[in-house]
Amino acid sequence: MSSVAIKVEGLVKTYGAIQAVNNISFEINEGEIFALLGPNGAGKTTTLEILQSLRKATKGSVCVLGYDVSNNKNVRKLKKEFGVLPQDFNAIDKLTVKENLSVIAKMYDKHVNLDKLILTLDLEDKANSKFEDLSGGLKQRLGIAGALVNDPKMVFLDEPTTGLDPRARRDVWRVIEELKKEGKTIFLTTHYMDEAEILADRVAIIHKGKIVAIGETKTLLEKNGGGRTVILEDVPESIAKEIKNRFPKATIVGTDVRIQILKLKEVNEVISYLTKKGLEQSLQITRPSLENVFLELTGVHLTEEGELA
Amino acid sequence: MKKVIAVVDLTLRNWFRIRSAVFFSILFPIMLLLIFSTVFGGDNDPSFSLFVQNLDTEEDGESSDMSKVFLEVLNSTDMFNISEIPVDADANSFAKDEIGPLGGVYRILIIPEGFGSNIVLGAVGNRISVTQSTIQLLLQEERSPGTPILDQQEKEQIAAGGAVLDNVAGEVALEKTHLVLVFDPSDTSGQVVYSILLSVTDSFSNGLIGVGENISFDRESISQDTFSAVDYYLPGLIGAFVMSTTVIGITSQNTEFRKRGIIKRLSLTPLSRSEWIIGSILAQTVLAFILTLMMFAVGWAVLGVTAVPNLLVVAMVIAGAIQFSGLGMLIAGLIKDIESANAASNAIVLPMMFLSGAFFPLDSAPEFIHIISSLLPLKYLIDGLRFGLISGFPEGALISLAITFGLAVVFVIIGSITTKWQED
Numbered sequence: 001m002s003s004v005a006i007k008v009e010g011l012v013k014t015y016g017a018i019q020a021v022n023n024i025s026f027e028i029n030e031g032e033i034f035a036l037l038g039p040n041g042a043g044k045t046t047t048l049e050i051l052q053s054l055r056k057a058t059k060g061s062v063c064v065l066g067y068d069v070s071n072n073k074n075v076r077k078l079k080k081e082f083g084v085l086p087q088d089f090n091a092i093d094k095l096t097v098k099e100n101l102s103v104i105a106k107m108y109d110k111h112v113n114l115d116k117l118i119l120t121l122d123l124e125d126k127a128n129s130k131f132e133d134l135s136g137g138l139k140q141r142l143g144i145a146g147a148l149v150n151d152p153k154m155v156f157l158d159e160p161t162t163g164l165d166p167r168a169r170r171d172v173w174r175v176i177e178e179l180k181k182e183g184k185t186i187f188l189t190t191h192y193m194d195e196a197e198i199l200a201d202r203v204a205i206i207h208k209g210k211i212v213a214i215g216e217t218k219t220l221l222e223k224n225g226g227g228r229t230v231i232l233e234d235v236p237e238s239i240a241k242e243i244k245n246r247f248p249k250a251t252i253v254g255t256d257v258r259i260q261i262l263k264l265k266e267v268n269e270v271i272s273y274l275t276k277k278g279l280e281q282s283l284q285i286t287r288p289s290l291e292n293v294f295l296e297l298t299g300v301h302l303t304e305e306g307e308l309a
Numbered sequence: 310m311k312k313v314i315a316v317v318d319l320t321l322r323n324w325f326r327i328r329s330a331v332f333f334s335i336l337f338p339i340m341l342l343l344i345f346s347t348v349f350g351g352d353n354d355p356s357f358s359l360f361v362q363n364l365d366t367e368e369d370g371e372s373s374d375m376s377k378v379f380l381e382v383l384n385s386t387d388m389f390n391i392s393e394i395p396v397d398a399d400a401n402s403f404a405k406d407e408i409g410p411l412g413g414v415y416r417i418l419i420i421p422e423g424f425g426s427n428i429v430l431g432a433v434g435n436r437i438s439v440t441q442s443t444i445q446l447l448l449q450e451e452r453s454p455g456t457p458i459l460d461q462q463e464k465e466q467i468a469a470g471g472a473v474l475d476n477v478a479g480e481v482a483l484e485k486t487h488l489v490l491v492f493d494p495s496d497t498s499g500q501v502v503y504s505i506l507l508s509v510t511d512s513f514s515n516g517l518i519g520v521g522e523n524i525s526f527d528r529e530s531i532s533q534d535t536f537s538a539v540d541y542y543l544p545g546l547i548g549a550f551v552m553s554t555t556v557i558g559i560t561s562q563n564t565e566f567r568k569r570g571i572i573k574r575l576s577l578t579p580l581s582r583s584e585w586i587i588g589s590i591l592a593q594t595v596l597a598f599i600l601t602l603m604m605f606a607v608g609w610a611v612l613g614v615t616a617v618p619n620l621l622v623v624a625m626v627i628a629g630a631i632q633f634s635g636l637g638m639l640i641a642g643l644i645k646d647i648e649s650a651n652a653a654s655n656a657i658v659l660p661m662m663f664l665s666g667a668f669f670p671l672d673s674a675p676e677f678i679h680i681i682s683s684l685l686p687l688k689y690l691i692d693g694l695r696f697g698l699i700s701g702f703p704e705g706a707l708i709s710l711a712i713t714f715g716l717a718v719v720f721v722i723i724g725s726i727t728t729k730w731q732e733d
Contacts, residue, residue, distance in 0.1 A: 052577055053731075054573070054576065054577065054731060055731070056731070076579060076581075079577065079578060079579045080579050084574070084577045086570055086573055086574055086577070087570075088570055089570065089574070090569040090570050090571055090574075091571065091574075092319060092323050092566075092571060093323075094322070094323050094326035094327060095319065095322055095323060095326075099319075099322065103315060103318075103319045104574075104575075104578060106311060106312065106314075106315035106318075107312055107315060107575070107578035107579055107580045108578065108579060109579075130326075146574070150578075
């Protein structure tokens, strides 16, 4: 059985009357990728920054790599052992890729060979380019390189692919998968369902400061995935209302209609109805997803911009 | 220490690659130094142009001896560049032709006919008056009560002599000599020139009456002969730009790095807040030294600056850089927005430059300006640099140094408190 890398118990963080994190508890095992999934403002980054000792918890206990983060002496030691890709990562514009990495590297007693690291992250062609001249994907790869400069046991990645194009996202995913192969423990926050599904061994879904579900990704999908979903795009409003009347489980999101199907035999019924209405061409059927899990557990849809009722 | 040096390294590398920072912190002060030295006379003492028309001539057309002496006195002050206008020329037309259409304003001093003889007669009449007063005292004095010094016959002889002196005095009755200064009302230096001339004329007149025929005028100047005008501007410019470079440098770096998450990223490494603060201050001190050295280099190579920095000047630059780095940290700590923080640092730096006498002496400023100036930290940095560089009394810099170091400690403590390393 793997040993525990992070243990959080009864964590609470309040800002005045606002409760950003509301009594959450979880554990992360060594060598696993753990994703904290939730919309913007759910409390993901606050939780992460408390784990990194960047913020003080209002209540509860947090133990990272065996160190209690409320103890300042522990924090100095702990910082040597983890690497961080902060949300909206930025480096110094006028310095090159290698110079920026060197700045971070000099803050540690020991660090990896920077040329090798640059090679690993496929940044060798841009090693002497200034940060301001890099594309979004390359900047993010430099951020990940910065998180690995001290050869950490544990890596925190806060929204690692936010704002990237699909290709750059896949590049970042590939790097994260490589890190897992190297045995590093990865704590990932994201609001992308697909990202959590593809990368994470275990997922915690956080909503309004509370963890509403936690477990292995597969188990969550099986338990709360809600079966398959029939999606119809660009449906006129009158027809959308008819479908809703016929299938009360259907939900209308903008001009899309989604019908959740729990039993396989219901698929035929839905398809024949939609074919009669001449809507078969805009029809898609999706597998169970974390989006369904989120919808099932919170009653709201999760979109790229946040949640949508 | 390795981490502190890393902070210095990143700050300097970043700074030197921001063209606007290099321009405004290094090249702009040097440009200003060149402009000041050109406008205010380079390696000469400040002087005013002055046309003089001497109408006091002898029968042979030569200028009178007394007017020649007066002109020599004017020249010896080194305050004027004198051009003479011929006796028979129309003074205004001559001066206008001389300076040309783009020459700006001009001033003409007219020495009237009879200037020399009036001075001589005035001096004689004054001497007679003094002699008469002395004799009256002698006539009234007694050796002992009831026993006069002089007998009756001696008194009568002296009284007769006194009457002769009275007659002579009547003939050399004092007649005022009227010098005329013609100047343009828009000439901002006209009043200054008039005041200087008045002072020189008073000295000339008093010298004649007080010393008699052996007149001599010693040149007295507030400046020391070994220094040139640019030596006086240099400490003010160095002080002002050490302040602006460090205050604006720290403010913009801290606010920008904080907004872009770079400080947060660094705080997630083993770098501590105190190492970041020390490194930032050290980097600004290095920049302040580079600026100071470049200004001296240009001054020595191009402008004939003769002042040489000593240890006190080095200490003043260090104290100033630390002090204003602390002020920069304070501004950046209190104002989070980049644009507002930069505007605030400019709003503090620019008035302080003028109110501390960095560019212009405050001698003629109203009293309240002196009070405000004495409350500004830049004043003590500039005073210390001036004392250390040109006063010939470098020990005088010690008080300014002590005040600047004291303020440096205060600013760095307050600045450090406002520099956050951990979120709330």
